[in-house]
Amino acid sequence: MTHKPAEMTYDHRSFLLNGTRVFLNSAAVHYFRSPKEEWREVLMKAKLAGMNCIDTYFAWNVHEPNEGVWDFEGDRDCGAFLDLCAELVLWVIARPGPFICAEWDFGGFPWWLSGKEDVKFREYNEAYLHYVDIYFDKLIPLLRERQISSGGPVILVQVENEYGYLQADEQASRYMNYLRDGLISRGITVPLITCVGGAEGTVEGANFWSGADKHYVELRAKQPDAPKLVTEFWTGWFEHWGGSAASQKTASLYEKHFMEVIRAGFTGISHYMFYGGTNFNGYGGRTVGASDIFMVTSYDYNAPLNEYGRITDKYAAAKRLSYFLSAFQHLLLEAEEITAEEVRASKGITVRGRGLSRQKIWFVESRRDERATVNITLETGRTVPLSIAPGQIVPILDRVQIAEGVYLTSSALITGNEEVGGELTLFAAADRGQRSWIELEAEGLDILSHGLNMVYEIDPDRSALRLDLCHFEEPAIIRMMASKRSFRLVVLDQAAMNRLWRVNFHHDGAVHYVLGPDDMDTDSQGKVLGMMDDPDRSLIVLGGRGQGGIRYIGRDFMKQAPLAILPPVTLHSWESSRPAFVTDGVPESGQLVKQPVDFTRYGQDYGYLLYECDFENEEGGATNLMVPNLQDSARIYVNGEEQAIVRQLGAAGVRIQCAQGRNKLQMLIQHMGRLNFSPYLGESKGMKGPVYLGGEVMDIRRDWQAENEVIHLDEVRDPSDGPLLRRSFLPGSYDRAIIVGAVSRGLRVNGQEVLMEGYHDWFAFNTVDISQFVQPGQVNKIEMPYSAAPIHRLELLLWQSADELTGWRISGNEALRPRDWKLQQLGQGAAPAGNPVWYRCKFDKPTIPNSYHVRLKLRLTGMSKGFILLNGHHLGRYWQIGPQEDYKVPVIWLQEENELLLFDEAGHSPEHIRLLYDKPSIYPWFEIPLDGDGENDGDNGDVGGSATQF
Template sequence: MKYGRLLYSLLLALSISTVANAQEVVNDHMFHALPAAKNFSDFDSKGFLINQKRTFIVSAGMEYARVPHELWRERLLQLKRGGFNCVEVYTIWNFHEPTEGKFEFDGDQNLDQFLALVKETGLYSIVRVGPYYCAEWDQGGYPIWLRFKSGVRVREPNAEFEKYVNRFFDRLLPIVMKHQINKGGSVILVQLENEHPKGWGTDIPNDYFKHLQSKSLAMGMEVPYFFSGVHHATDPAGKGILDDPKRPNPWFSTEFWSVWYSQYGAKPTDAATYDRRTWKIIAHGGNGYNFYMAHGGSNFGYTNNDEDAASYDYGAAVGQAGDLRPIYYTFKRAGYFARSFQEILENSTDASAAYQYLTPDTTLKISARMSEAGTLIFLDNSTEKQLTKTITLKGLPPFTINLLPGEIHPIVHQFKLNNQVELNWGLSRIYSVIKQQNTTTLLVEANAGDPLYLNFITAGKAVIKSTIHVDDLKVTGNSITLNTVFKPADQPTLYLFKTGNQLVRILVMDKAATNKTWITAETGSEAIVTGVSYLGETKLSSTGFEGVATYPLAAAKDTHAMLYLENGIKNLIVAPVQDIKIDTLLSLTLWENKDASIFAASATNNGKWIASENPLQMGKNGNLTNSAWYRTKFNAPSTGKYTLQSDGGDRATVFVDGKLVTHWKIRSGELTLDLKKGTHDLGFFTAHDGRDKLAAYLGPITDIDKKGLSGITRIKKGGPFIATLDNWYFTAASDSIAIKNGPPLLDTLKTTKYKIGADVFKLKEGYGWFQTVVKAQPGLSILIISFKSTDENATLFINGKKVLRHEGWNIPFEYKITEPAILAKPIELSVFIENISNEGGIDQPVKINLMGTGTVLTGWKMKNGVDPEDTSVNWEILAGVDSLNGPQFYRSTFNQQKSANRYLVWRVHPYGMGHGSVWVNGHNLGRYPEKIGDIGLYIPEPWLKEGQNEILIYDEDGKNPSQVKITLESAASKISYQLKAQ
């Protein structure tokens, strides 16, 4: 991912490789709640306070825009089961106002319903209202129509931009504010803007930020809020120095990048890598985190940006199709631990110095967090090998701990479990503490052969309850100690003791068993279920327990489950599921074809064509798809090679007189055509793979990342006329004042050679001259010098004279030379670059255009490229050809038999196809080809019907669909069964 330079410097500075103290780099403060919400969601310098209770926020990034609404509840429940207590979402602008003034808040866009489900599921929410989002989403969330509004400058103090933001916020914010926690909803925090290069946290650098703030407050925002985000990084804790006496609020990461959007599925190292990075936050004073993403989802329709296609799987804990990855279980452990001990973690100070005595071995790093609620000590094995270490705690015998590579092992000290029992020392891995009214259950995880040690202090006489392993518990006065070695068994090892009316239950199990252990709450009662691969919906009442459970199709069946209630343990009946043969490939009927390239010829005027003098960039006509047709005429005065020049992007299929002649990368700027003398119909089918997300971009967006054809289009005999400027040289400058003296003398023998894209500033602020010589062009009427991007601010000199000043990165600009005297001689081109941060230089090729004058093509017509409902062409059985004449529609059908016990996940693999989109039963699955390998396009289960289903493909290259397959994804498919208490 390539960010804007300013933003990139902030984000890079947050990573472990750059700084230890992230808070020294960027403002991470938050605005307090208004009085109306203060008792519901607020904070102090030590932690978050939700409903006046210390609360560790374990948040899951999930975009409802990337999940069909029929699956929202299921995905939210998966996150809740995974130890999360919160979800973080974007309210993407162009998802809700794709067409100007027409707001969509129903179906998949029903934010009101989504936030209600979050509350119903028992989760909190953090809502990021924008109006910019990034998110690897088309245009970063800006509606396409906004590009063409005169005077709009995005993310700056700009009345026109704010006018449209206000209109959107007038519809969006009432929904969000309705669901604030103080109004009975789930929303505990609001983020304004996103990853802005000028303001994070509580920074308000200009009136644009003030406007967002005042508008949101006027619309009823009462919960705490902040700007842009805080502590975005792939390892937010860095070197683990998170305490800051100057910070008035908790430490929190709103984007803890867990894995990345360029990945599908899990790598073997993901779970361990991100487990460690999560525990670093817990161990060093962090008060919460949001995994971006915990569930990625899909870029349905044309919502992807130019870095993605249909999948936004992200390698996340919950996969695109709902499968649970190994990282899910590591997040689950960390989340449940942090929430179990939130009374300490949300009100703690650094007590590391007091516990360095535990071991003299410096390979084992020790940190500690202390509060009135108790102390947590963390043993950090930062090495890549397993360590067995003996530690000595005051008052206890030496204790041996086995530490896995990279593991951060918590020790609990003086933590009150209830009003009768204190956990004095918990040296074993405590997974979770569950309060079940008068029963407190400790889940402890251990590997075979691990020592177990838990020591409790009781207020009264303790009585050991009868268990198989009763001899492992020792009572000495008011002290109870579990001291043994763990031996895995088919069921969790159970220990029980009682003091007064308080029962303490200890369940010890290995990692495989904790993976199959779930906590559920119904009617205010907590229940623990073990032995289940995944626990879905449950119903717990005074008379019984029922639940729906699943196990992966590719895994072994669940065979035995247990239910742990406050006052008893029950066997759960696992309803048997009959084995049946499941086909892994769906059979497709004969493909039908509809020719979508008929619009290349001027004789075809079907559809809504828009006339204009010059071609209009895609989207100007309200086109929300990724393709468009353009047509015009040209009278070639003689036979020969012609060069056509136009602006825009990305791809074009070019037709002359209705016949496909070539394919063209529009960004190259020019196209070569062999034409006979006479008048010709020129047709262009253009398509793109997603718009840039405009990260860190400020200013007008009309001409940024244009698609289709755009602007004045010329054609001239001969060519090519565009060339890349090579032979650059670099001279460093000491400061910005050097520009006043003008460019240095260009001596190519003494000056350093420079390669475009190289970082001469070594990731630091700096200044320098970049110089080259353009050959003389006598007789040329105009020379255009085009820069795609300089990093960052650039001042242009021609023959030593300043001619242009440009600010910003990743913004194209050009300069035109028309003076005959200058063109008649070699031209010395000098560029003074001011690099604000990180890498710098000329980061994209510089081109010159030598066309001069040419025939301007006018009389253009334009229409949308995707029109499957066009009735002017009939569907026909596809003939056996490899590739047809330009873009084509194809359709087929397949049968799918649904089963109450089987949730099968199917993917469309567009083998043999070019670029395009796929619909199933009218639902657009998104774009292909995927950029992350052969994974296929996910078909959400609710979009499939019992019996016959239709698949429709629009292939922009006209490739034959004979190799297309719909295959079963066994990793995400699952078997469901009923659970009942005996």
């Protein structure tokens, strides 16, 4: 949908649309992390939550999966995504990269780019920028024609991404300026932004979760004439295989830090992520901090909207505060920080403010250890009671103008503040059973009606109306007159406020508020849909045609009741098949090489590589396998028997058992995702270079000598002054050596510095070849500054260069092809350990009425590691070491009969696999009438006599 062309500009306070200040409240949503059919609902949920903008990356590797092969169709149709944003009246912040990070494979670069000669990523490098220009030539026209100046939704475009984390020198400026000029020369005219590192002529934003004041001060010092924008407000965090669930950023902390952003004075915020989605097709990345931090398939991110598009407690917090922002953005966009010298607060309470003339908003923060009702005495001597929880920040409105001649002071959270159905409407919320205090100052104040027992007082001398309110579960509506204008105040508890929805996209263009549904959505025809888990709850619609409002009971619309049991999805007729390589090894189509090559050199993007060679062992028994360059998890087999699964990567030394005489070594390596952030982008995926038999693995975390103590780096330590650590080792006759793990910058071996270009200690991982510094047959000394403890890996690998294994055979995904399918007998337990197996089964699409919006997930209880295919769609990698247990199954990808395929590396039996519904699936949805006539336009018909107008 094309709109009237507009102009986006900015000054030191905010961005301006056609000269009018706007607060950019943006939801980060990545189109490439969900099916196209799910975009509308996700975007609508963002709009319903009060967001006015969408922030999205554009992933180069999604659009050019193979060199010169471009794809902008179906789920990759980013132009359609932008057009949908326009249709829903949502602005867009476009972030085309070329580097995007995003915990996305290779930071968005296409896999084949790592095989190009002389390419240096994210630098002013001619070979690299040649391909960037080709990418920009394809993508930027899609953005150019959708800029707001052309009637589209794109209001800002970002140059690169988080470059300040990497470097900030003259070369960095040259690189960033080249990308900036590349956007401008291709027709981008809207303001350009950057995040964490800037470029001349752009607005720099900050990325953070906490510390809003610090970031605001830094941005103001850098760019005093530019608006202050939070380009990424981290609503949650990513998860990686074998790590803990990312649940540390709770809803209450999210609300607190969101309020800190407002309090600091930022006039734009992008909630990263608002909806995370899923890393389908193996696109999850890898990040720094250890050698094996690989993203799980879910990118739920503990975001306000979960991976299945369901609302959460964090969504409710985002909606509450966004509605507050919207109601008072006119003040917040102009306000300056003010002192609270004349404001007095109870002990353990701090107060900061922002104000414009006589209008003020005080941000009250509790540092107490329990909820309390405290008193705040404002500058004029008025004392306001306030209920506040530990750590909470609550805004107090102090004589804020809400209409001509009408001023509001309130300790309740106020939203709305706009005309609805002919009345200026405000919503006042506090926790259930808590009290709040509200004062209105205006001429001609009077209470017309109210639906609750409340204490109020009209002070004719000050033309003031004071309300002492208690917040109940059932909403109450107070009608009053002020300055010859009709007002409506809806008193809610916080749970009811969470079920308040602002609707301004109905066919008549009017603003409505719907109070009562647990969740809401609209369909492509504009019908407003709701879901309620309590059929006896009131459903209130404000703003209906010719009516102030109408109250229903939820069951009036729910033709179906909540389902105690949804139709089970039965997985039947399981079959199994061994991949051919288990018995036959590398197929004839494989490559013969002297040394292993990586995925890119082999010519394969994702999936598996099988490496195989034969070797002789005179004595048999145990020995070590030394792999100096291994960048993905590997299963190692000798003579068909699994020896180990390798998780700690970079370089690895593995204990294996050999037979006397000839042995067959096989290594099955799954591509687990490339680094999405690092100065070392473009690492060799899989295995590369020589592999050796024999050698020694030494854990060198312990027994480091400092000046006056022995320090063990696997223990919690905090030595003062970051001492220099020393340690010795005897290499014997070994002539090759690698240190792998949490090496510190400043490493020295036998007095010689070991250069580690681009390395930062906080990466906590590096692989350093120190062979040239080692002196065989002597005591060797290692020195490095203390950086951190405890560390989880620091190993010294030693071996002889003469013991290299040669004569390798390599095969890609073709080695995994299944053969000889047979019926799988369930209940037999797992297959023998270390034998990969394919499994497939059929299941029917469940028959469920359209009024139930179900979501499906696959629970892989008892499985090991592998990947999932559904009707040809790649659902992603799985690895049952946590924290992910369930895997999203998009309902849109189901057919009447469905085929599910799993490749399981250890051949575990699928007997405990289940397809499950998420919890909200049991509740029916219904159409909500916004016309106020007591009837639905949909299938529910007349709601009957329980509807009450007011």
